[in-house]
Amino acid sequence: MDPRNPDTFGLPTVSLVDVSSYLPGEPVGTEYFTQFSRSDRMAKNVMFRSPSGRHHVARDETAVDMAERAVAPLIDRHGSDFASNIDVLITHTQLPDNPVLGAGPEIARRLGARPSFVYDVHNGGCAAFVHMMSIARMVLQTTDARTALIVATQNCAGPVFTQSDIRKLAQAPVPGDGCGVGLLVKDDSAPILDIESRTYPEFAGDMDFSTNSDRKYWEPGEGQGCVSFTESKVTKVFARGNRLVPEVALAVCDRIGVKGRDIDTFVTNQPNRLFLRNWHDALELPAERHPDTFDTCGNLFAAGIPVTLDVTNRAGGLRNGSVVLLSAFAHAGDFAAAAAVRWGAANG
Structure with a gap:
C-alpha cells in the first residue's frame, strides 16, 4: 500500500x-x-x-x-x-x-x-x-x-x-x-493515475519582486514592479529546474510502473527551450513526445500545461488510452509537482 x-x-x-x-x-x-x-x-x-x-x-x-x-x-x-x-x-x-x-x-x-x-x-x-x-x-x-x-x-x-x-x-x-x-x-x-507534489522550503524567498527602489509595491512613487534576477540566482534556478521536473516526473512513473522513456506524451511548464530539451532528455524521450507552445506563446507560467494540452489535443496529438505525464516546478524551485493521466479527454 x-x-x-x-x-x-x-x-x-x-x-x-x-x-x-x-x-x-x-x-x-x-x-x-x-x-x-x-x-x-x-x-x-x-x-x-x-x-x-x-x-x-x-x-x-x-x-x-x-x-x-x-x-x-x-x-x-x-x-x-x-x-x-x-x-x-x-x-x-x-x-x-x-x-x-x-x-x-x-x-x-x-x-x-x-x-x-x-x-x-x-x-x-x-x-x-x-x-x-x-x-x-x-x-x-x-x-x-x-x-x-x-x-x-x-x-x-x-x-x-x-x-x-x-x-x-x-x-x-x-x-x-x-x-x-x-x-x-x-x-x-480518463483516470488520474498518480500525483506527486513536493514543497522545498529551503528555496522559498529566492525569487524577488522589486520596484527597483525602496518603495513597497503598494506604495505610491517611482519604480516599476517586476520579478528581478541576478546571474547567480539564474544559475541556481536553472540547476534546480533541471533536477526537479524530472525528479517528480520519474517518481510518478515509478509508482505507476512505467519507465520515463515509455511515456506517450510529456507536458511541462515551458520557461525556455533549454529546459524543455533537458527535461525530455532526462526522461529519454524524443522531442516529438514532449509538445510545447513556447515559440508561439512564450512562457505561460501556470497556464503552460493546460494550454499545451488543449492545443495538442485539438491537433489530434493525444491518443485516447495513452499515458500523459505532466510535470512542472514553480518560482525559484520552492514547489514541484507531476501527474500521470490515462488520456480520454474530449477532442475539441
Missing part, C-alpha cells in the same frame, strides 16, 4: 475528462521588444532567449474575462447544464486583479455556477495546474462532490513586462499571457 496514492485506500477514481484554453489578442512579435532593448549581459543567458511570438492581455481584460473565454468551449461540448454541475472551483491567477479577492466567486457568478467548494491558490506557481488537480482529486474523493473545474490564468506579460522600464530588460520578451482550464469528474473514463 502506497500512502501517497489515495487509490490504494479504496477511494473513488477521478478523471481529467476535458481541457480548454484561451489566448488573448493578436500575437505580439519579438520586434516589439527589440525596439526598446538595451545592451544587457543577461540577454545572452539561455534562460532569456525569446520565443518568436506571445500574446498579451489587454489593459481592461480581467482574469475573470480570460477564464470565462477559456471555459466557453467546455460549455459548447458539455451543454447548457455544464455550470450547474460544477461542485468544486479552484483557480490560480498570476496577477490578481484585486489583491484582496480571489477570482473564484466572480468566475462562478459569470458562469452561473454555485459550487460547494471554491478555492483560490497561489503557491503552485508554474506547477499550479497539477497542484489544483491534486486538490480537486482530494475533494472529489472525500466528499459528495462529483465535478471540479480548475482554472490557471497567466496575465502578467502584458501588464508587467511592457512597462516602459521593464520592456527593455532581457527577460521581458519571454512571458506570454493565456488561460487554461481542466474539467475533473468522479469516474474512471
Whole structure:
C-alpha cells in the first residue's frame, strides 16, 4: 500500500475528462521588444532567449474575462447544464486583479455556477495546474462532490513586462499571457493515475519582486514592479529546474510502473527551450513526445500545461488510452509537482 496514492485506500477514481484554453489578442512579435532593448549581459543567458511570438492581455481584460473565454468551449461540448454541475472551483491567477479577492466567486457568478467548494491558490506557481488537480482529486474523493473545474490564468506579460522600464530588460520578451482550464469528474473514463507534489522550503524567498527602489509595491512613487534576477540566482534556478521536473516526473512513473522513456506524451511548464530539451532528455524521450507552445506563446507560467494540452489535443496529438505525464516546478524551485493521466479527454 502506497500512502501517497489515495487509490490504494479504496477511494473513488477521478478523471481529467476535458481541457480548454484561451489566448488573448493578436500575437505580439519579438520586434516589439527589440525596439526598446538595451545592451544587457543577461540577454545572452539561455534562460532569456525569446520565443518568436506571445500574446498579451489587454489593459481592461480581467482574469475573470480570460477564464470565462477559456471555459466557453467546455460549455459548447458539455451543454447548457455544464455550470450547474460544477461542485468544486479552484483557480490560480498570476496577477490578481484585486489583491484582496480571489477570482473564484466572480468566475462562478459569470458562469452561473454555485459550487460547494471554491478555492483560490497561489503557491503552485508554474506547477499550479497539477497542484489544483491534486486538490480537486482530494475533494472529489472525500466528499459528495462529483465535478471540479480548475482554472490557471497567466496575465502578467502584458501588464508587467511592457512597462516602459521593464520592456527593455532581457527577460521581458519571454512571458506570454493565456488561460487554461481542466474539467475533473468522479469516474474512471480518463483516470488520474498518480500525483506527486513536493514543497522545498529551503528555496522559498529566492525569487524577488522589486520596484527597483525602496518603495513597497503598494506604495505610491517611482519604480516599476517586476520579478528581478541576478546571474547567480539564474544559475541556481536553472540547476534546480533541471533536477526537479524530472525528479517528480520519474517518481510518478515509478509508482505507476512505467519507465520515463515509455511515456506517450510529456507536458511541462515551458520557461525556455533549454529546459524543455533537458527535461525530455532526462526522461529519454524524443522531442516529438514532449509538445510545447513556447515559440508561439512564450512562457505561460501556470497556464503552460493546460494550454499545451488543449492545443495538442485539438491537433489530434493525444491518443485516447495513452499515458500523459505532466510535470512542472514553480518560482525559484520552492514547489514541484507531476501527474500521470490515462488520456480520454474530449477532442475539441
